[in-house]
Amino acid sequence: MALSDIKGHASLRRLIARAAARDTLPPCLVFTGPDGVGKRRVAVAVAELLNCTAVAAPRGGTAASPDACGKCGACQRIARGVHVDVIIIEPGETGSIKVDAVRTAVNQVAFRPFEGRRRVVIIDDADRLVPEAQNALLKTLEEPPAASVFLLVTSRPHLLLATVRSRCPELRFGGLSTEEIGDILVSRHQFDPTAALAAAASADGSVARALEAGSGDSLEERHIAAEMLEVLASAPNPKRRLETGKQLAGVRRGGRSSAAADRETLTRRLRALATLLRDLQVLSARGDRAWLANTDSAEELVGLVPAYDIDRAVRGFACVDRAIAALTRNASPKVVVDWLALQL
Numbered sequence: 001m002a003l004s005d006i007k008g009h010a011s012l013r014r015l016i017a018r019a020a021a022r023d024t025l026p027p028c029l030v031f032t033g034p035d036g037v038g039k040r041r042v043a044v045a046v047a048e049l050l051n052c053t054a055v056a057a058p059r060g061g062t063a064a065s066p067d068a069c070g071k072c073g074a075c076q077r078i079a080r081g082v083h084v085d086v087i088i089i090e091p092g093e094t095g096s097i098k099v100d101a102v103r104t105a106v107n108q109v110a111f112r113p114f115e116g117r118r119r120v121v122i123i124d125d126a127d128r129l130v131p132e133a134q135n136a137l138l139k140t141l142e143e144p145p146a147a148s149v150f151l152l153v154t155s156r157p158h159l160l161l162a163t164v165r166s167r168c169p170e171l172r173f174g175g176l177s178t179e180e181i182g183d184i185l186v187s188r189h190q191f192d193p194t195a196a197l198a199a200a201a202s203a204d205g206s207v208a209r210a211l212e213a214g215s216g217d218s219l220e221e222r223h224i225a226a227e228m229l230e231v232l233a234s235a236p237n238p239k240r241r242l243e244t245g246k247q248l249a250g251v252r253r254g255g256r257s258s259a260a261a262d263r264e265t266l267t268r269r270l271r272a273l274a275t276l277l278r279d280l281q282v283l284s285a286r287g288d289r290a291w292l293a294n295t296d297s298a299e300e301l302v303g304l305v306p307a308y309d310i311d312r313a314v315r316g317f318a319c320v321d322r323a324i325a326a327l328t329r330n331a332s333p334k335v336v337v338d339w340l341a342l343q344l
């Protein structure tokens with residue numbers, strides 16, 4: 001895929017293309033920013049730009065801002081992950097990236113590229129590099145071979161060793177707009193435009209989250225979140241409130257249970273809760289139903305409007321937002337849901 005075919009991140013794409021044209025692209029870069037916004041996709045596009053055999057006669061680019069053709073043999077092999085000069089490293093089954101994978105790549109980049117102009121090493125989920133692997137990488141980052149580029153992709157750059165971070169300039173990716181996500185869902189994931197917009201609206205800038213919102217799991221999470229709103233609609237006593245909070249933090253049916261998985265499930269339920277509260281704001285303000293994130297449950301939501309007027313929905317949304325932020329800062333799930341159940 002060419003850089004110009006990527007949705008969003010226009011200024012970052014321009015920056016990269018210009019640096020490539022002037023041959024001033026740093027030998028190592030960290031791509032940071034939220035999950036699911038296309039960081040890895042951009043990294044692969046950079047690999048194509050640096051190795052496309054037709055780049056001298058760019059299709060959409062200009063001399064100052066060249067772009068890969070996306071069609072030549074080199075571009076296609078890179079896209080399929082089988083180009084000899086483009087190495088993609090990602091976590092294995094254990095969830096971490098072991099030192100061996102890094103050593104193999106480091107040994108390869110010591111030689112000239114086989115067929116392309118630059119060797120590109122893309123390390124996806126680079127925060128999963130075990131410390132030993134990061135140290136193995138460090139020596140190469142200190143004296144990178146002339147024809148190589150390392151692209152570290154991560155949404156958690158703070159988990160990289162400070163020594164690694166200090167050698168790699170960071171490119172920060174922002175979230176995508178609702179329209180950009182909607183376009184991606186329609187063009188690449190066969191969504192119809194209405195469903196795409198609904199999924200995009202609740203995705204908070206991330207394509208991954210939008211796809212999750214269209215999956216079965218997320219229906220279950222939304223169901224649990226909706227139940228909580230129904231119970232709380234009548235403003236029950238604190239005991240009943242805490243009970244319903246417990247359900248929200250409960251283990252997923254048929255799912256694995258570990259502290260990390262439970263925390264993730266709870267976060268997804270809270271996001272579902274947030275989209276429901278946002279929809280309640282729309283409905284109680286008599287807004288257009290086209291703006292609803294959960295268009296398919298509009299009727300059930302209408303039933304909740306008398307209990308959740310706009311003030312309560314707005315306040316509730318803010319509380320859920322705080323709860324999600326607290327969870328990402330490692331607050332105890334129990335403390336978070338107890339607090340939330342008493343606030344909503």
Ligand SMILES: [Zn+2]
Pocket residue numbers: 051052053054055068069070071072073074075076
């Ligand atoms: Zn090409």
